[in-house]
Amino acid sequence: MDAITPGRVLVASNRGPVSFSRTGDGRLTARRGGGGMVSGLSSVAGQAEVLWVCAALSDADRAAAGAAPGGYLEDGGGGTGSAVRMLDIPAATFDRAYNGVANSTLWFIHHMLYDTPNQPHFGLAFRREWESFRAYNAAFAAALADGADGAGPPGPDGSGPRRPVRAMVQDYHLTLVPRMLADLRPDVAIGYFCHTPWAPPDYFAILPDDIAREVLDGILGADHAGFQTQRWADAFLDCCQQILGAEVDRGGRAVHYRGRTTTVGVHPLGVDAHELRERAAAADVQAQVEALTATAAGRKLIVRVDRTELSKNIVRGLAAYRELLITYPQWRGRVTHLAFAYPSRHDLPEYREYTASVQRLAREILDEFGTEDWNPLVLQVNDDYPRSLAAYRLADVLLVNPIRDGMNLVAKEGPLLSERGCALVLSREAGAAAELGEAALLVNPYDVSGTAQALHEALDMPAAERQRRCGMLAKAGSAVSPHDWFADQLSALDEAARRAHGPANPAGR
Numbered sequence: 001m002d003a004i005t006p007g008r009v010l011v012a013s014n015r016g017p018v019s020f021s022r023t024g025d026g027r028l029t030a031r032r033g034g035g036g037m038v039s040g041l042s043s044v045a046g047q048a049e050v051l052w053v054c055a056a057l058s059d060a061d062r063a064a065a066g067a068a069p070g071g072y073l074e075d076g077g078g079g080t081g082s083a084v085r086m087l088d089i090p091a092a093t094f095d096r097a098y099n100g101v102a103n104s105t106l107w108f109i110h111h112m113l114y115d116t117p118n119q120p121h122f123g124l125a126f127r128r129e130w131e132s133f134r135a136y137n138a139a140f141a142a143a144l145a146d147g148a149d150g151a152g153p154p155g156p157d158g159s160g161p162r163r164p165v166r167a168m169v170q171d172y173h174l175t176l177v178p179r180m181l182a183d184l185r186p187d188v189a190i191g192y193f194c195h196t197p198w199a200p201p202d203y204f205a206i207l208p209d210d211i212a213r214e215v216l217d218g219i220l221g222a223d224h225a226g227f228q229t230q231r232w233a234d235a236f237l238d239c240c241q242q243i244l245g246a247e248v249d250r251g252g253r254a255v256h257y258r259g260r261t262t263t264v265g266v267h268p269l270g271v272d273a274h275e276l277r278e279r280a281a282a283a284d285v286q287a288q289v290e291a292l293t294a295t296a297a298g299r300k301l302i303v304r305v306d307r308t309e310l311s312k313n314i315v316r317g318l319a320a321y322r323e324l325l326i327t328y329p330q331w332r333g334r335v336t337h338l339a340f341a342y343p344s345r346h347d348l349p350e351y352r353e354y355t356a357s358v359q360r361l362a363r364e365i366l367d368e369f370g371t372e373d374w375n376p377l378v379l380q381v382n383d384d385y386p387r388s389l390a391a392y393r394l395a396d397v398l399l400v401n402p403i404r405d406g407m408n409l410v411a412k413e414g415p416l417l418s419e420r421g422c423a424l425v426l427s428r429e430a431g432a433a434a435e436l437g438e439a440a441l442l443v444n445p446y447d448v449s450g451t452a453q454a455l456h457e458a459l460d461m462p463a464a465e466r467q468r469r470c471g472m473l474a475k476a477g478s479a480v481s482p483h484d485w486f487a488d489q490l491s492a493l494d495e496a497a498r499r500a501h502g503p504a505n506p507a508g509r
Protein backbone atom coordinates (compact mmCIF):
# COMPACT_ATOMS: atom_id res chain seq x y z
CA MET A 1 0.00 0.00 0.00
CA ASP A 2 1.51 3.34 -1.06
CA ALA A 3 1.93 6.00 1.63
CA ILE A 4 0.08 9.28 1.17
CA THR A 5 1.80 12.63 1.57
CA PRO A 6 -0.01 14.08 4.58
CA GLY A 7 -1.89 17.34 4.25
CA ARG A 8 -5.42 18.32 3.46
CA VAL A 9 -7.25 16.55 0.66
CA LEU A 10 -10.44 18.08 -0.70
CA VAL A 11 -12.62 15.77 -2.76
CA ALA A 12 -15.51 16.97 -4.90
CA SER A 13 -18.14 14.80 -6.52
CA ASN A 14 -21.82 15.18 -7.27
CA ARG A 15 -22.82 12.09 -5.28
CA GLY A 16 -21.13 11.98 -1.93
CA PRO A 17 -19.92 9.17 0.30
CA VAL A 18 -23.02 9.19 2.45
CA SER A 19 -26.75 9.66 2.02
CA PHE A 20 -29.51 10.26 4.54
CA SER A 21 -33.03 8.98 4.94
CA ARG A 22 -35.78 9.32 7.53
CA THR A 23 -36.76 6.48 9.78
CA GLY A 24 -40.45 5.80 10.56
CA ASP A 25 -40.28 8.08 13.60
CA GLY A 26 -38.74 10.93 11.56
CA ARG A 27 -35.12 10.58 12.68
CA LEU A 28 -32.30 10.99 10.12
CA THR A 29 -30.09 7.98 9.46
CA ALA A 30 -26.89 7.96 7.45
CA ARG A 31 -25.90 5.29 4.94
CA ARG A 32 -22.41 4.96 3.52
CA GLY A 33 -22.33 4.80 -0.29
CA GLY A 34 -20.69 1.97 -2.24
CA GLY A 35 -18.25 2.08 -5.12
CA GLY A 36 -14.53 2.36 -5.60
CA MET A 37 -14.23 6.06 -4.90
CA VAL A 38 -15.75 5.77 -1.43
CA SER A 39 -13.58 2.81 -0.50
CA GLY A 40 -10.45 4.50 -1.97
CA LEU A 41 -11.14 7.64 -0.01
CA SER A 42 -12.00 5.93 3.24
CA SER A 43 -8.61 4.25 3.31
CA VAL A 44 -6.87 7.58 2.64
CA ALA A 45 -8.81 9.35 5.37
CA GLY A 46 -6.59 7.74 8.03
CA GLN A 47 -3.46 9.27 6.50
CA ALA A 48 -4.58 12.71 5.37
CA GLU A 49 -7.22 15.18 6.48
CA VAL A 50 -10.11 14.70 4.06
CA LEU A 51 -13.00 17.02 3.35
CA TRP A 52 -15.52 15.74 0.82
CA VAL A 53 -17.78 18.26 -0.93
CA CYS A 54 -20.89 16.86 -2.62
CA ALA A 55 -24.47 17.83 -3.48
CA ALA A 56 -27.40 17.21 -1.15
CA LEU A 57 -29.52 14.86 -3.28
CA SER A 58 -32.67 14.48 -1.20
CA ASP A 59 -34.75 16.34 1.38
CA ALA A 60 -33.19 14.16 4.09
CA ASP A 61 -29.68 15.12 2.85
CA ARG A 62 -30.68 18.80 2.95
CA ALA A 63 -32.03 18.44 6.47
CA ALA A 64 -28.86 16.68 7.67
CA ALA A 65 -26.64 19.30 6.03
CA GLY A 66 -28.74 22.12 7.49
CA ALA A 67 -28.50 20.66 10.99
CA ALA A 68 -24.70 20.12 10.88
CA PRO A 69 -22.55 22.77 12.62
CA GLY A 70 -21.36 25.15 9.88
CA GLY A 71 -22.75 22.73 7.30
CA TYR A 72 -19.93 20.21 7.94
CA LEU A 73 -20.78 16.65 8.85
CA GLU A 74 -17.89 15.26 10.84
CA ASP A 75 -16.85 11.72 9.97
CA GLY A 76 -19.32 11.95 7.08
CA GLY A 77 -22.09 10.95 9.44
CA GLY A 78 -21.59 7.50 7.93
CA GLY A 79 -18.22 6.20 9.03
CA THR A 80 -16.16 7.25 5.99
CA GLY A 81 -13.56 8.92 8.19
CA SER A 82 -13.82 12.18 6.24
CA ALA A 83 -15.68 15.40 6.93
CA VAL A 84 -18.47 15.97 4.44
CA ARG A 85 -20.04 19.18 3.24
CA MET A 86 -23.29 18.72 1.35
CA LEU A 87 -24.26 21.64 -0.86
CA ASP A 88 -27.89 22.64 -0.87
CA ILE A 89 -28.17 23.75 -4.49
CA PRO A 90 -31.56 25.22 -5.51
CA ALA A 91 -33.71 22.42 -6.92
CA ALA A 92 -34.28 23.96 -10.37
CA THR A 93 -30.58 24.76 -10.81
CA PHE A 94 -29.62 21.26 -9.75
CA ASP A 95 -32.16 19.67 -12.10
CA ARG A 96 -30.92 21.63 -15.12
CA ALA A 97 -27.27 20.98 -14.27
CA TYR A 98 -27.56 17.29 -13.33
CA ASN A 99 -30.34 16.00 -15.57
CA GLY A 100 -30.11 18.54 -18.40
CA VAL A 101 -26.36 18.95 -18.86
CA ALA A 102 -24.48 16.23 -16.98
CA ASN A 103 -26.69 13.23 -17.68
CA SER A 104 -28.48 14.21 -20.90
CA THR A 105 -25.60 15.97 -22.63
CA LEU A 106 -22.08 15.24 -21.37
CA TRP A 107 -22.88 11.61 -20.54
CA PHE A 108 -24.46 11.16 -24.00
CA ILE A 109 -21.45 12.75 -25.71
CA HIS A 110 -18.84 10.63 -23.94
CA HIS A 111 -20.80 7.40 -24.41
CA MET A 112 -21.80 8.36 -27.97
CA LEU A 113 -25.49 7.71 -27.24
CA TYR A 114 -27.24 10.26 -29.44
CA ASP A 115 -29.77 9.28 -32.08
CA THR A 116 -28.31 12.12 -34.19
CA PRO A 117 -31.15 12.67 -36.70
CA ASN A 118 -33.26 13.81 -33.72
CA GLN A 119 -30.92 14.70 -30.86
CA PRO A 120 -29.24 16.77 -29.53
CA HIS A 121 -30.97 20.08 -30.09
CA PHE A 122 -28.90 22.90 -28.67
CA GLY A 123 -31.33 25.84 -28.52
CA LEU A 124 -32.37 28.39 -25.94
CA ALA A 125 -33.48 25.79 -23.39
CA PHE A 126 -30.04 24.25 -23.49
CA ARG A 127 -28.37 27.64 -22.97
CA ARG A 128 -30.45 28.02 -19.82
CA GLU A 129 -29.37 24.59 -18.64
CA TRP A 130 -25.78 25.52 -19.33
CA GLU A 131 -26.09 28.64 -17.16
CA SER A 132 -27.32 26.39 -14.32
CA PHE A 133 -24.44 24.02 -14.93
CA ARG A 134 -22.04 26.94 -14.50
CA ALA A 135 -23.78 28.02 -11.29
CA TYR A 136 -23.71 24.46 -9.92
CA ASN A 137 -19.98 24.13 -10.75
CA ALA A 138 -19.33 27.56 -9.21
CA ALA A 139 -20.99 26.44 -5.96
CA PHE A 140 -18.57 23.50 -5.77
CA ALA A 141 -15.56 25.69 -6.57
CA ALA A 142 -16.54 28.16 -3.84
CA ALA A 143 -17.02 25.36 -1.28
CA LEU A 144 -13.60 23.93 -2.16
CA ALA A 145 -12.03 27.37 -1.80
CA ASP A 146 -13.65 27.63 1.65
CA GLY A 147 -12.30 24.21 2.51
CA ALA A 148 -8.81 25.25 1.39
CA ASP A 149 -9.06 28.30 3.59
CA GLY A 150 -9.59 26.14 6.61
CA ALA A 151 -13.35 26.26 6.89
CA GLY A 152 -14.69 23.02 8.31
CA PRO A 153 -13.28 20.87 11.06
CA PRO A 154 -9.85 22.03 12.32
CA GLY A 155 -6.68 19.98 11.96
CA PRO A 156 -5.84 17.45 14.71
CA ASP A 157 -3.89 20.03 16.74
CA GLY A 158 -6.79 22.47 16.60
CA SER A 159 -4.99 24.69 14.07
CA GLY A 160 -6.05 25.50 10.51
CA PRO A 161 -5.87 23.07 7.60
CA ARG A 162 -2.73 21.04 7.14
CA ARG A 163 -0.55 21.80 4.11
CA PRO A 164 -0.32 21.02 1.28
CA VAL A 165 -3.91 21.43 0.17
CA ARG A 166 -4.93 19.27 -2.78
CA ALA A 167 -8.34 19.21 -4.46
CA MET A 168 -9.43 16.05 -6.28
CA VAL A 169 -12.36 16.86 -8.57
CA GLN A 170 -14.41 13.95 -9.88
CA ASP A 171 -16.19 13.38 -13.14
CA TYR A 172 -18.19 15.04 -15.89
CA HIS A 173 -20.62 16.79 -13.53
CA LEU A 174 -17.79 19.02 -12.30
CA THR A 175 -15.87 19.60 -15.49
CA LEU A 176 -15.76 23.39 -15.01
CA VAL A 177 -14.58 23.25 -11.40
CA PRO A 178 -10.80 22.95 -11.89
CA ARG A 179 -10.57 26.24 -13.82
CA MET A 180 -12.96 28.03 -11.46
CA LEU A 181 -11.05 26.84 -8.40
CA ALA A 182 -7.67 27.71 -9.93
CA ASP A 183 -8.95 31.26 -10.49
CA LEU A 184 -10.14 31.49 -6.88
CA ARG A 185 -7.24 29.70 -5.21
CA PRO A 186 -4.01 29.53 -7.24
CA ASP A 187 -2.25 28.03 -4.18
CA VAL A 188 -4.26 24.80 -4.27
CA ALA A 189 -2.95 21.85 -6.32
CA ILE A 190 -5.85 20.55 -8.42
CA GLY A 191 -6.45 17.05 -9.76
CA TYR A 192 -9.32 16.00 -11.99
CA PHE A 193 -10.44 12.44 -12.64
CA CYS A 194 -12.68 11.35 -15.49
CA HIS A 195 -14.63 8.17 -14.64
CA THR A 196 -16.29 7.94 -18.06
CA PRO A 197 -14.90 7.36 -21.54
CA TRP A 198 -13.80 10.45 -23.45
CA ALA A 199 -15.35 11.08 -26.88
CA PRO A 200 -13.17 11.33 -29.99
CA PRO A 201 -12.97 14.89 -31.44
CA ASP A 202 -15.49 14.34 -34.25
CA TYR A 203 -18.13 13.28 -31.74
CA PHE A 204 -17.11 15.76 -29.04
CA ALA A 205 -17.55 18.52 -31.65
CA ILE A 206 -21.30 17.87 -31.60
CA LEU A 207 -21.27 20.25 -28.61
CA PRO A 208 -21.62 23.93 -29.53
CA ASP A 209 -18.10 25.23 -30.19
CA ASP A 210 -17.96 27.64 -27.25
CA ILE A 211 -19.21 24.96 -24.85
CA ALA A 212 -16.83 22.30 -26.18
CA ARG A 213 -14.00 24.76 -25.50
CA GLU A 214 -15.32 25.66 -22.06
CA VAL A 215 -15.44 21.99 -21.03
CA LEU A 216 -11.85 21.38 -22.14
CA ASP A 217 -10.62 24.64 -20.67
CA GLY A 218 -12.40 23.79 -17.41
CA ILE A 219 -10.40 20.60 -17.01
CA LEU A 220 -7.19 22.32 -18.05
CA GLY A 221 -7.49 24.42 -14.90
CA ALA A 222 -6.18 21.27 -13.16
CA ASP A 223 -2.50 20.46 -12.64
CA HIS A 224 -3.15 16.79 -13.35
CA ALA A 225 -5.99 15.08 -15.19
CA GLY A 226 -6.52 11.32 -14.85
CA PHE A 227 -8.36 8.80 -17.03
CA GLN A 228 -9.28 5.14 -16.69
CA THR A 229 -7.43 4.01 -19.83
CA GLN A 230 -4.91 5.22 -22.35
CA ARG A 231 -7.62 5.29 -25.00
CA TRP A 232 -9.72 7.87 -23.14
CA ALA A 233 -6.63 9.92 -22.25
CA ASP A 234 -5.60 9.97 -25.91
CA ALA A 235 -9.09 11.08 -26.97
CA PHE A 236 -8.89 13.94 -24.46
CA LEU A 237 -5.48 14.99 -25.82
CA ASP A 238 -6.87 14.83 -29.38
CA CYS A 239 -9.77 17.12 -28.37
CA CYS A 240 -7.40 19.58 -26.66
CA GLN A 241 -5.29 19.74 -29.79
CA GLN A 242 -7.98 19.82 -32.47
CA ILE A 243 -10.77 21.74 -30.76
CA LEU A 244 -8.88 24.04 -28.42
CA GLY A 245 -5.67 24.41 -30.41
CA ALA A 246 -3.73 23.67 -27.22
CA GLU A 247 -0.10 22.55 -27.37
CA VAL A 248 -0.06 18.82 -26.65
CA ASP A 249 3.17 17.10 -25.64
CA ARG A 250 2.43 13.42 -26.36
CA GLY A 251 5.79 12.18 -25.05
CA GLY A 252 5.61 14.17 -21.83
CA ARG A 253 1.87 13.49 -21.59
CA ALA A 254 1.00 17.09 -20.90
CA VAL A 255 -1.11 19.90 -22.31
CA HIS A 256 0.09 23.51 -22.30
CA TYR A 257 -2.69 26.05 -22.51
CA ARG A 258 -3.15 29.63 -21.32
CA GLY A 259 0.18 29.60 -19.52
CA ARG A 260 -0.61 26.48 -17.53
CA THR A 261 0.58 22.90 -17.83
CA THR A 262 -1.76 20.00 -17.13
CA THR A 263 -0.18 16.55 -16.97
CA VAL A 264 -2.35 13.67 -18.19
CA GLY A 265 -2.18 10.23 -16.59
CA VAL A 266 -3.84 6.83 -16.72
CA HIS A 267 -5.10 5.49 -13.37
CA PRO A 268 -7.27 2.41 -13.83
CA LEU A 269 -9.58 1.72 -10.92
CA GLY A 270 -9.63 -1.86 -9.64
CA VAL A 271 -11.36 -3.84 -6.93
CA ASP A 272 -10.36 -4.45 -3.31
CA ALA A 273 -10.33 -8.27 -3.41
CA HIS A 274 -10.25 -8.73 0.34
CA GLU A 275 -13.15 -6.38 1.05
CA LEU A 276 -15.28 -7.84 -1.75
CA ARG A 277 -14.65 -11.48 -0.79
CA GLU A 278 -15.43 -10.74 2.83
CA ARG A 279 -18.73 -9.09 1.87
CA ALA A 280 -19.63 -11.96 -0.46
CA ALA A 281 -19.15 -14.49 2.35
CA ALA A 282 -21.81 -12.87 4.57
CA ALA A 283 -25.00 -14.67 5.53
CA ASP A 284 -27.33 -12.53 3.38
CA VAL A 285 -25.30 -13.42 0.28
CA GLN A 286 -25.21 -17.11 1.27
CA ALA A 287 -29.02 -17.13 1.52
CA GLN A 288 -29.21 -15.74 -2.03
CA VAL A 289 -26.71 -18.33 -3.25
CA GLU A 290 -29.07 -21.02 -2.02
CA ALA A 291 -32.10 -19.40 -3.66
CA LEU A 292 -30.32 -18.96 -7.00
CA THR A 293 -28.92 -22.49 -6.89
CA ALA A 294 -32.49 -23.74 -6.59
CA THR A 295 -33.52 -21.52 -9.55
CA ALA A 296 -30.66 -22.85 -11.69
CA ALA A 297 -31.51 -26.47 -10.88
CA GLY A 298 -28.17 -27.68 -12.21
CA ARG A 299 -28.27 -25.60 -15.39
CA LYS A 300 -25.45 -23.33 -16.51
CA LEU A 301 -25.83 -19.68 -15.58
CA ILE A 302 -25.17 -16.67 -17.78
CA VAL A 303 -25.12 -13.64 -15.47
CA ARG A 304 -25.28 -9.90 -16.05
CA VAL A 305 -25.45 -7.17 -13.39
CA ASP A 306 -26.00 -3.56 -14.47
CA ARG A 307 -27.80 -0.37 -13.82
CA THR A 308 -30.54 -0.05 -16.47
CA GLU A 309 -28.40 2.43 -18.30
CA LEU A 310 -28.50 3.18 -22.02
CA SER A 311 -24.78 2.62 -22.36
CA LYS A 312 -24.96 -0.86 -20.80
CA ASN A 313 -26.52 -2.34 -23.94
CA ILE A 314 -28.91 -4.65 -22.11
CA VAL A 315 -31.36 -4.95 -25.02
CA ARG A 316 -28.67 -6.22 -27.42
CA GLY A 317 -27.43 -8.53 -24.66
CA LEU A 318 -30.90 -10.10 -24.44
CA ALA A 319 -31.11 -10.23 -28.23
CA ALA A 320 -27.79 -12.10 -28.26
CA TYR A 321 -29.12 -14.58 -25.72
CA ARG A 322 -32.17 -15.13 -27.92
CA GLU A 323 -29.90 -15.76 -30.93
CA LEU A 324 -27.88 -18.20 -28.87
CA LEU A 325 -31.03 -20.23 -28.22
CA ILE A 326 -31.96 -20.08 -31.93
CA THR A 327 -28.52 -20.78 -33.41
CA TYR A 328 -27.40 -23.32 -30.82
CA PRO A 329 -30.61 -25.10 -29.81
CA GLN A 330 -28.55 -27.61 -27.83
CA TRP A 331 -28.48 -25.04 -25.01
CA ARG A 332 -32.27 -24.94 -24.65
CA GLY A 333 -33.21 -26.36 -21.28
CA ARG A 334 -29.53 -26.41 -20.22
CA VAL A 335 -28.90 -22.73 -19.48
CA THR A 336 -30.58 -19.91 -17.54
CA HIS A 337 -29.81 -16.23 -18.03
CA LEU A 338 -29.88 -14.17 -14.82
CA ALA A 339 -30.21 -10.54 -15.94
CA PHE A 340 -30.11 -8.11 -13.02
CA ALA A 341 -30.83 -4.62 -14.28
CA TYR A 342 -31.57 -2.25 -11.46
CA PRO A 343 -33.17 1.19 -11.85
CA SER A 344 -31.18 4.27 -12.76
CA ARG A 345 -31.86 7.92 -13.64
CA HIS A 346 -35.61 7.50 -13.95
CA ASP A 347 -36.04 11.27 -14.12
CA LEU A 348 -35.00 10.97 -17.75
CA PRO A 349 -37.65 9.71 -20.21
CA GLU A 350 -35.03 7.87 -22.30
CA TYR A 351 -34.18 5.72 -19.28
CA ARG A 352 -37.81 4.90 -18.53
CA GLU A 353 -38.36 3.91 -22.15
CA TYR A 354 -35.20 1.83 -22.14
CA THR A 355 -36.32 -0.07 -19.03
CA ALA A 356 -39.62 -0.81 -20.81
CA SER A 357 -37.71 -2.14 -23.87
CA VAL A 358 -35.65 -4.44 -21.65
CA GLN A 359 -38.81 -5.78 -20.01
CA ARG A 360 -40.58 -6.22 -23.36
CA LEU A 361 -37.77 -8.23 -24.89
CA ALA A 362 -37.45 -10.36 -21.75
CA ARG A 363 -41.16 -11.25 -21.98
CA GLU A 364 -40.77 -12.15 -25.66
CA ILE A 365 -37.89 -14.50 -24.85
CA LEU A 366 -39.91 -16.16 -22.10
CA ASP A 367 -42.91 -16.57 -24.41
CA GLU A 368 -40.79 -17.93 -27.23
CA PHE A 369 -38.65 -20.44 -25.36
CA GLY A 370 -40.05 -21.03 -21.85
CA THR A 371 -41.48 -24.48 -21.14
CA GLU A 372 -43.26 -26.16 -18.22
CA ASP A 373 -39.96 -27.12 -16.65
CA TRP A 374 -37.51 -24.53 -18.01
CA ASN A 375 -37.36 -20.83 -17.31
CA PRO A 376 -34.76 -19.52 -19.80
CA LEU A 377 -34.48 -16.04 -18.30
CA VAL A 378 -34.79 -14.36 -14.91
CA LEU A 379 -34.93 -10.57 -15.25
CA GLN A 380 -34.82 -8.65 -11.97
CA VAL A 381 -35.19 -4.89 -12.04
CA ASN A 382 -34.86 -4.14 -8.32
CA ASP A 383 -31.49 -3.42 -6.76
CA ASP A 384 -30.35 -6.23 -4.48
CA TYR A 385 -26.61 -6.15 -3.78
CA PRO A 386 -26.40 -9.48 -1.87
CA ARG A 387 -28.26 -11.17 -4.75
CA SER A 388 -25.81 -9.65 -7.28
CA LEU A 389 -22.84 -10.97 -5.28
CA ALA A 390 -24.50 -14.40 -5.08
CA ALA A 391 -24.93 -14.40 -8.86
CA TYR A 392 -21.22 -13.61 -9.31
CA ARG A 393 -20.37 -16.58 -7.10
CA LEU A 394 -22.47 -18.95 -9.20
CA ALA A 395 -21.84 -17.60 -12.73
CA ASP A 396 -20.55 -19.87 -15.48
CA VAL A 397 -20.54 -16.94 -17.92
CA LEU A 398 -20.51 -13.24 -17.13
CA LEU A 399 -21.86 -10.96 -19.87
CA VAL A 400 -20.59 -7.37 -19.87
CA ASN A 401 -21.36 -5.80 -23.25
CA PRO A 402 -21.60 -1.99 -22.89
CA ILE A 403 -21.70 0.26 -25.94
CA ARG A 404 -19.00 2.25 -24.19
CA ASP A 405 -17.87 2.36 -20.57
CA GLY A 406 -15.19 4.25 -18.65
CA MET A 407 -14.03 1.10 -16.89
CA ASN A 408 -16.79 -1.34 -15.78
CA LEU A 409 -16.19 -2.88 -12.39
CA VAL A 410 -18.66 -5.75 -12.87
CA ALA A 411 -16.10 -7.29 -15.25
CA LYS A 412 -13.54 -7.13 -12.46
CA GLU A 413 -15.76 -8.16 -9.53
CA GLY A 414 -17.40 -11.21 -11.10
CA PRO A 415 -14.24 -13.25 -11.74
CA LEU A 416 -12.96 -12.47 -8.22
CA LEU A 417 -15.99 -14.14 -6.66
CA SER A 418 -16.74 -16.85 -9.20
CA GLU A 419 -16.56 -20.28 -7.53
CA ARG A 420 -16.46 -22.45 -10.64
CA GLY A 421 -14.33 -20.05 -12.67
CA CYS A 422 -16.53 -18.00 -15.00
CA ALA A 423 -15.83 -17.08 -18.60
CA LEU A 424 -16.12 -13.36 -19.32
CA VAL A 425 -17.80 -12.11 -22.51
CA LEU A 426 -16.65 -8.50 -22.59
CA SER A 427 -17.28 -5.54 -24.86
CA ARG A 428 -14.13 -4.25 -26.50
CA GLU A 429 -15.53 -0.75 -25.85
CA ALA A 430 -15.33 -1.07 -22.06
CA GLY A 431 -12.27 0.48 -20.43
CA ALA A 432 -11.76 -2.84 -18.61
CA ALA A 433 -10.92 -4.48 -21.95
CA ALA A 434 -7.49 -2.85 -21.81
CA GLU A 435 -6.58 -4.90 -18.73
CA LEU A 436 -8.80 -7.97 -19.14
CA GLY A 437 -8.86 -8.38 -22.92
CA GLU A 438 -6.34 -11.22 -23.01
CA ALA A 439 -8.34 -13.54 -20.76
CA ALA A 440 -11.86 -12.46 -21.80
CA LEU A 441 -13.84 -13.20 -24.96
CA LEU A 442 -14.00 -9.75 -26.53
CA VAL A 443 -17.04 -8.69 -28.54
CA ASN A 444 -18.18 -5.78 -30.66
CA PRO A 445 -21.18 -4.61 -28.61
CA TYR A 446 -23.26 -3.79 -31.70
CA ASP A 447 -22.72 -7.26 -33.19
CA VAL A 448 -25.56 -9.30 -31.74
CA SER A 449 -24.65 -12.45 -33.69
CA GLY A 450 -21.01 -12.10 -32.68
CA THR A 451 -22.09 -11.80 -29.04
CA ALA A 452 -24.30 -14.90 -29.37
CA GLN A 453 -21.31 -16.77 -30.81
CA ALA A 454 -19.12 -15.63 -27.89
CA LEU A 455 -21.79 -16.79 -25.40
CA HIS A 456 -21.72 -20.20 -27.06
CA GLU A 457 -17.91 -20.38 -26.88
CA ALA A 458 -18.02 -19.32 -23.24
CA LEU A 459 -20.57 -21.99 -22.33
CA ASP A 460 -18.64 -24.58 -24.30
CA MET A 461 -15.21 -23.71 -22.90
CA PRO A 462 -13.51 -26.64 -21.09
CA ALA A 463 -13.58 -26.18 -17.31
CA ALA A 464 -9.79 -26.06 -16.96
CA GLU A 465 -9.48 -23.33 -19.58
CA ARG A 466 -12.26 -21.34 -17.98
CA GLN A 467 -10.60 -21.57 -14.58
CA ARG A 468 -7.23 -20.57 -15.99
CA ARG A 469 -8.70 -17.49 -17.65
CA CYS A 470 -10.79 -16.64 -14.60
CA GLY A 471 -7.65 -16.69 -12.43
CA MET A 472 -6.01 -14.21 -14.83
CA LEU A 473 -9.10 -11.99 -14.76
CA ALA A 474 -9.28 -11.98 -10.96
CA LYS A 475 -5.61 -11.07 -10.72
CA ALA A 476 -5.81 -8.26 -13.26
CA GLY A 477 -9.08 -6.92 -11.81
CA SER A 478 -7.63 -6.55 -8.32
CA ALA A 479 -4.15 -5.37 -9.36
CA VAL A 480 -4.87 -1.76 -8.36
CA SER A 481 -6.96 -1.43 -5.20
CA PRO A 482 -9.12 1.68 -4.77
CA HIS A 483 -6.61 2.89 -2.16
CA ASP A 484 -3.69 2.56 -4.60
CA TRP A 485 -5.74 4.10 -7.39
CA PHE A 486 -6.32 7.20 -5.30
CA ALA A 487 -2.80 7.30 -3.87
CA ASP A 488 -1.37 7.06 -7.40
CA GLN A 489 -3.36 10.11 -8.47
CA LEU A 490 -2.26 12.07 -5.43
CA SER A 491 1.40 11.34 -6.14
CA ALA A 492 0.97 12.23 -9.84
CA LEU A 493 -0.60 15.50 -8.69
CA ASP A 494 2.25 16.18 -6.25
CA GLU A 495 4.74 15.55 -9.04
CA ALA A 496 2.87 17.85 -11.45
CA ALA A 497 2.69 20.63 -8.84
CA ARG A 498 6.37 20.16 -7.95
CA ARG A 499 7.40 20.47 -11.59
CA ALA A 500 5.28 23.56 -12.04
CA HIS A 501 6.19 25.33 -8.84
CA GLY A 502 9.53 24.00 -7.61
CA PRO A 503 10.59 21.55 -4.90
CA ALA A 504 10.16 24.00 -2.01
CA ASN A 505 6.44 23.64 -2.18
CA PRO A 506 5.63 20.00 -2.94
CA ALA A 507 1.96 20.31 -3.75
CA GLY A 508 0.74 23.77 -2.94
CA ARG A 509 2.00 26.85 -4.67
Ligand code: G6P
Pocket residue numbers: 014015171195196345406
Ligand atom coordinates in the same frame (compact mmCIF):
# COMPACT_ATOMS: atom_id res chain seq x y z
C1 G6P B 1 -21.58 5.76 -13.01
C2 G6P B 1 -20.37 6.34 -13.65
C3 G6P B 1 -19.79 7.47 -12.85
C4 G6P B 1 -20.87 8.46 -12.47
C5 G6P B 1 -22.04 7.79 -11.85
C6 G6P B 1 -23.16 8.77 -11.63
O1 G6P B 1 -21.24 5.06 -11.87
O2 G6P B 1 -19.39 5.36 -13.85
O3 G6P B 1 -18.85 8.08 -13.66
O4 G6P B 1 -20.36 9.45 -11.62
O5 G6P B 1 -22.50 6.78 -12.70
O6 G6P B 1 -24.31 8.09 -11.29
P1 G6P B 1 -25.53 8.81 -10.61
O7 G6P B 1 -26.42 7.71 -10.20
O8 G6P B 1 -24.97 9.57 -9.45
O9 G6P B 1 -26.13 9.69 -11.65
